[in-house]
Amino acid sequence: MSETILVGTRKGVFTLKRGTSGWKIADVHFRGVPASIVTWDPRDRTMYAALGHGHFGVKMHRSSDDGKTWTEFKAPAYPELPSEEQAKGVPVLHLVWELVPGGADEPGTLWCGTVPGGLFKSTNRGDTWTFVRSLWDDPLRKQWFGGGMERPGIHSISVHPKNSKHVALAVSCGGAWVTKDGGETWTIQAKGMRAGFMPPDQAENPAIQDIHRMAMCPANPEVLWAQNHDSMYHSGDGAKTWQELKDVKPSNFGFAVVAHPTDEKTAWFVPAEVDAKRVPVDGKVVVTRTRDGGQTFETLREGLPQEHAYDIVFRHCLDVDETGARLAFGSTTGSFWISENGGDAWQTVSNHLPPVYCVRFVK
């Protein structure tokens, strides 16, 4: 089981480690600097951090020695685009919103999702980046718009564990997209999703769905889970069609979802009340878990605050280790919890971290 967790926050990157007396904050890197995404690459045991300096822009760093030393490398850069693309402002990198390793058979390959909507690929650990023009140039991409951000962003990227050329990603707001040829061509796959914030004739338009987070099950990549702006969804056919998971208690609204690594029927979500009131339902922090493919959900609350809690858990802030037993999540108000038993009970690691942006097990 994983003994280390990387945590990106508004004020630095933290490493949490499990010692003989339990989980502790072991280190802080880039103290005071916002870190939008942290990533662990198991292929070459490298830590990555995407920093979003308030003044100096997005910066990328990596460490090959467990965080002892970090090397800066160039951030992805938007190419010059035709003038009609600039009607809403010249596209420049605003935020790295996802960074994931490619497949096991392509060491050094990274996929990077960004705001304002560009996808980038590197085949050399980020030394150089290629703007994935095929997705940007898709006519449906022009329908994307910003949800939580002013402009659209790619926030979830999953690489098929047995076919590195098969990649699924999700956009807020822009639906789910799949490539099976390493990014040469893309297909939008959001059939079945519904956006209640749109006029009725646009509610089922795949290209505007506000997916908050999408997770592929490593054990069966045909199974995907999505937390959308309005509700939660399950796909059993590789994202071609989605089924809504209705009336989940205490709420269908939230940001985060993770898939169990070995059990295709199990996933976890962290609910909040509703889009217009982004607080835990009744002031109680809970995790919801399904173990039957989304038919039913349990509400997990042991060890979590059950009164006057206002913690919101952002989309990258819930993670599960490679066994499915250990889970961790962090909140906007700096609380951090870990479960060692699949979410049945939780222990508090801290209530005083900066706002948490990203949680990733080192596995």
Added chain:
Amino acid sequence: MAKVVFTKNLREHIACPETSAPGATVREVLDAVFASNDLLRGYVVDERGALRQHMNVFVDGANVRDRVKLSDPVETDSEIYVMQALSGG
């Protein structure tokens, strides 16, 4: 050659000692500095070359007017200060 000084807050993140560089505009001077320090470029301007939203550049005490092309003129004895804005932290 114009003198170029970077805010000490930037020096916490990347090497950018006081230097001097040739050029008739802010763009030319800064490009001359960035030529030997490519990562530094991205801290000051975005990938289109425009001054980052929360950065300021002063030439002889005056805030540059052209934040996109950095075309403000520079004299051979000018002092250029690359500062961060009060906003944006």
